[in-house]
Amino acid sequence: MPETNGLRERKKRDRRRQIEDVAIELFERQGFDATTIEQIAAAADIAPRTFFSYFDTKDDVVLADYADRLGRILHELDQRPTDEPAWSALQASFAAAASDYVAEADRLSRRFAIMAATPSVQARSLQLQAGWEHTLTAHLATRLAATGGDPTPRLLAAAAVAVMRASLQHWLTAPRAVELPTLVHDAFDRLGAGLAPR
């Protein structure tokens, strides 16, 4: 029942992390496509077949902690007072997630580099983000007590995720003069205030 103990659980988590590390290393050295499951397995001292009990897809190795990321956002969102405007709550939640990104900037940069160079990983990443959007939409529908015919929750969710993605991309691409949380915060402000004027 507990969610964080048990020797078995720990071992599994460790092994997962180890496979991840080994794989990323190989991806960087040889390129994602040029690296086979067999090689990863060999380097991690497991049978090729076993790889798939840790990751559904080769792509998923690069995106290992996407799930946690969404968890963090939702957690923050639930924490915000019910009477706070939705957009403001989203802003706070995503900004919190953004600070996580900064904390492990190095770890992430490597993964993003691989993603940028590998279409299939990029696609998978977007797919996971679409999942976020879906979950967020449901959350917001509840929060706003919206009816099925109201496009508001979906619009807000889509906008929020888009802001996050764009900010992250900008942060990784452009000379990062500005820190990510600031970037995210400002972008939320701009959508909050309206894109029309300029």
Add this chain to the structure above:
Amino acid sequence: MPETNGLRERKKRDRRRQIEDVAIELFERQGFDATTIEQIAAAADIAPRTFFSYFDTKDDVVLADYADRLGRILHELDQRPTDEPAWSALQASFAAAASDYVAEADRLSRRFAIMAATPSVQARSLQLQAGWEHTLTAHLATRLAATGGDPTPRLLAAAAVAVMRASLQHWLTAPRAVELPTLVHDAFDRLGAGLAPR
């Protein structure tokens, strides 16, 4: 040199369409994953190998006209006066594309149904949309004469594509009381006016 004549061209286009139709039919009858390239080829009277000279991926059959879609948007965008605010220009361009969607609603509904049921197709779709975002970002950077450090073009592009996707999804999901172009137009208005107030 000409872009729309030549028997060769025509034949190629026809064949492509034919493969597409046959494939969609099979996908609907048997499911996407359960349909093999071999079956499609057989049904379309071509060699399996030939399939790949018409489509890069099995997924792409479902998304055959995504490229045209982007073309339409960019064309509209180029048509808008340079001094028009970017967001307004985007609104007009995407609304135009939305009316295309309506015109071939049936054709598209079938494809979206397949997409919704098939993760890999969904992923591919998102990937293509990311491509749109990228192209749009470049266009907007030019239009706004933005410097590399300015996140504005990326933000606008991301927001626009997000609006489109969310509207489309809403249109397909919810009881479509409202027409797509209206939905898109309103959503652009809302982002234009600002999401903050409510």
Add this chain to the structure above:
DNA sequence: TTGCAATTTTGCAGTCATTGCAGTTAGAGT
């Protein structure tokens, strides 16, 4: 310590998309 039941790991065989290569065919212009 030992025994057991659950869990994990593994090997094997098979499916299928996708690709490179090389040979063949068919269209278009002369």
Add this chain to the structure above:
DNA sequence: ACTCTAACTGCAATGACTGCAAAATTGCAA
């Protein structure tokens, strides 16, 4: 009819992913 080029095809290979059943490992309790 003749040739040049683009399209079509067959073949073989690669590699991700899956189902299955045997084998190994583990946590726990007697």
